[in-house]
Amino acid sequence: MAIPFVDLKAQYHDVKDLIDSSIQEIFESGGYVLGKYNKSLEETVANKHGVEHAIAVNSGTDALRIGMQACDIQPGDEIITTAFTFVATVETIVQLGAVPVMVDINPDTFDIDISKIEAAITPRTKAIMPIHLFGQLAQVKEIKAIAEKHGLMVFEDSAQVIYAHHDGVYTGNWGKFAGISYYVTKNLGAAGDGGMILTNDDEVARRCISLRIHGMGRERYYYDEVGYTSRMAEIQAAVLAAKITKLDEWNVRRNEIAAQYNSALADSEIIAPATHDGNYHVWHQYTIRHPRRDDLMKYLGEQGIPSAIFYPVPLHLHEPYAQFANGEGSFPVTEQVSRECLSIPVNQHLSDEQVATIIHALKSFVGETSAV
Numbered sequence: 001m002a003i004p005f006v007d008l009k010a011q012y013h014d015v016k017d018l019i020d021s022s023i024q025e026i027f028e029s030g031g032y033v034l035g036k037y038n039k040s041l042e043e044t045v046a047n048k049h050g051v052e053h054a055i056a057v058n059s060g061t062d063a064l065r066i067g068m069q070a071c072d073i074q075p076g077d078e079i080i081t082t083a084f085t086f087v088a089t090v091e092t093i094v095q096l097g098a099v100p101v102m103v104d105i106n107p108d109t110f111d112i113d114i115s116k117i118e119a120a121i122t123p124r125t126k127a128i129m130p131i132h133l134f135g136q137l138a139q140v141k142e143i144k145a146i147a148e149k150h151g152l153m154v155f156e157d158s159a160q161v162i163y164a165h166h167d168g169v170y171t172g173n174w175g176k177f178a179g180i181s182y183y184v185t186k187n188l189g190a191a192g193d194g195g196m197i198l199t200n201d202d203e204v205a206r207r208c209i210s211l212r213i214h215g216m217g218r219e220r221y222y223y224d225e226v227g228y229t230s231r232m233a234e235i236q237a238a239v240l241a242a243k244i245t246k247l248d249e250w251n252v253r254r255n256e257i258a259a260q261y262n263s264a265l266a267d268s269e270i271i272a273p274a275t276h277d278g279n280y281h282v283w284h285q286y287t288i289r290h291p292r293r294d295d296l297m298k299y300l301g302e303q304g305i306p307s308a309i310f311y312p313v314p315l316h317l318h319e320p321y322a323q324f325a326n327g328e329g330s331f332p333v334t335e336q337v338s339r340e341c342l343s344i345p346v347n348q349h350l351s352d353e354q355v356a357t358i359i360h361a362l363k364s365f366v367g368e369t370s371a372v
């Protein structure tokens with residue numbers, strides 16, 4: 001049987017009764033927007049993350065853009081982040097007229113290299129935006145300390161880390177706000193787009209709630225600021241509210257699979273990803289590195305094993321974002337990782353046999369032996 005990279009059908013079947021009954025109820029009631037499923041999803045997420053406010057929006061991209069606007073980011077403000085991310089991180093900064101100041105990353109955890117942050121701070125710097133990539137938090141304690149020392153905000157790009165935490169403190173508590181994505185393929189994915197803003201700041205929350213409906217504030221059809229149309233569809237909230245009942249279990253299984261890869265690759269020529277001490281990783285991706293990455297990808301593909309490259313070209317080498325760096329060579333680690341990284345299947349529905357097949361293929365590519 002083919003090995004799926006993500007198994008959306010299996011996810012559906014894990015919670016089919018819940019999804020089917022809630023969608024039927026939505027159609028019967030006609031409550032399509034900002035109804036009880038939005039509310040219950042927001043409550044579940046806020047409780048689990050231990051944050052004061054969870055505000056459902058239309059996408060992870062909107063969560064970042066609205067969150068930053070609610071934190072008063074203005075044209076010309078600088079935000080320190082990295083080029084090794086999905087475009088939305090940097091795109092939303094630019095859409096607000098702010099300036100992404102990118103720095104290099106750590107090679108084995110793929111997150112911001114904290115030793116590079118202070119040199120990038122200028123009088124215009126307003127925030128540090130770590131990307132919690134592939135399922136684990138960046139070095140949040142150290143980043144928070146740097147931000148506090150310089151009077152900066154921290155914005156968490158938490159698109160890939162729902163339910164991840166550091167020393168028991170979940171994402172959403174390490175900065176002014178966090179933006180989560182519920183895009184289809186995320187650990188918790190909608191049947192389309194969806195996102196969530198997490199914050200402990202009452203004023204930021206108030207503005208986010210208003211901004212997601214055109215800046216409509218205290219009264220209907222009275223506008224406090226220029227906003228967006230970014231409600232989460234009730235159908236998406238219902239799908240997410242159903243799937244979230246399984247998320248802890250699914251993340252545990254992802255950890256089991258990652259542990260099998262970690263032990264198989266411990267002494268391998270293929271470089272396994274690392275986990276920062278104190279992090280609970282939710283393994284959105286399991287990303288390995290090898291200098292002959294393209295050959296490895298082809299080799300796996302020939303054996304029916306899917307893989308994916310996140311991200312093949314770092315953002316500073318794309319035309320719209322080139323102005324924010326100095327071309328090739330700006331971020332040597334980022335550029336090398338982009339050439340060498342490969343994400344292999346780590347979805348919770350893989351069997352141990354499928355995982356062993358993947359391990360065997362990886363090892364045989366580099367001439368090493370494995371149990372299968």
Ligand SMILES: Cc1ncc(COP(=O)(O)O)c(C=O)c1O
Nearest residue numbers: 059060061086088159181182183
């Ligand atoms: C790191 C990161 N930031 C932001 C986003 C944007 O989320 P969405 O696709 O829900 O708009 C994503 C989604 O893939 C992401 O991976």
